[in-house]
Amino acid sequence: MANDHALLSVDSVNVRFGGLKALSDVHCQINSGEVVGLIGPNGAGKTTLFNVLSGIVKPDSGELSLNGVKRDWLEPYDLVENQISRTLQGVGLFGDLTVLENVMIGAEVHAKAGLVRSIFGASKKSEDELRQRAYIALENTYCADIAHRRADSLPYPITKRVAIARALVSDPKLLLLDEPAGGLGSQDIEWMKSLIRNIRGRTSVLIVEHHMEVVMNVCDRIYVLNFGELIAEGTPAQVRENPAVVAAYLGTQGSHS
Ligand SMILES: Nc1ncnc2c1ncn2[C@@H]1O[C@H](COP(=O)(O)OP(=O)(O)OP(=O)(O)O)[C@@H](O)[C@H]1O
Ligand SMILES: [Mg+2]
Known part of the structure; x- marks a missing residue:
């Protein structure tokens, strides 16, 4: 109903x-x-x-x-x-970017409705804001300590948490x-249980x-x-x-x- x-x-x-x-x-x-x-x-x-x-x-x-x-x-x-955010079935992170960059792209996609590449041309202020939001999402998913690791260096269970951080960053x-x-x-x-409760x-x-x-x-x-x-x-x-x-x-x- x-x-x-x-x-x-x-x-x-x-x-x-x-x-x-x-x-x-x-x-x-x-x-x-x-x-x-x-x-x-x-x-x-x-x-x-x-x-x-x-x-x-x-x-x-x-x-x-x-x-x-x-x-x-x-x-x-x-x-x-x-x-509305969804995680992709195959995780879908960019392997040659850092965890932080992957999550910042999540925020940028939402901010600019799909202009992924424009993140690197963003103004200083909006980039700082994106970075801060990305850190908060990474803290919520217990990934803040690996923010500067390349995504393709991470074990599978951690990539699943990063993917959720990326989906969460746009609030x-x-x-x-x-x-x-x-x-x-x-x-x-x-x-994962703790993250969802969080x-x-x-x-x-x-x-x-x-x-x-x-x-x-x-x-x-x-x-x-x-x-x-x-x-x-x-x-x-x-x-x-x-x-x-x-x-x-x-x-x-x-x-x-
Ligand atoms: N694109 C498609 N074309 C044809 N059949 C499909 C398609 N997508 C799903 N199906 C069929 O529809 C039914 C429901 O599939 P669905 O993937 O939604 O199940 P599920 O509950 O997610 O299963 P699982 O727990 O295995 O992931 C299945 O019989 C599946 O084979
Ligand atoms: Mg299914």
């Missing part, structure tokens, strides 16, 4: 890929300051919904509201203007994270994740997809106890449950 208080809500979303229904009549709402989880088995439609929200997939039908106002589906270039209202803990070991998962309240977050300990730990509410349909929504405790969720997903999660 569209809600006046929702930062973002979608309703009756249908996405078909040829003969496959990837999303059937799906709704989802993210309120200001909330951390919302999206879980479900492989192929359930999580990334498809994520891509609908970030303008990469156009649904066959459905409605989008931002701040309670109905509008057309977003295009990728609308994200900046609407203060988004909504941050979309697709599997932030994917490929991480248990120590780095602890960092940014809670400052920005709303939608997080797609298979690691249940992360989702159950950091999310205020969770939506559960199975074969393109929402089978449950609620608090972590409600979802964990839901028999349909246990049958479709949690029962198969082994050590992640």
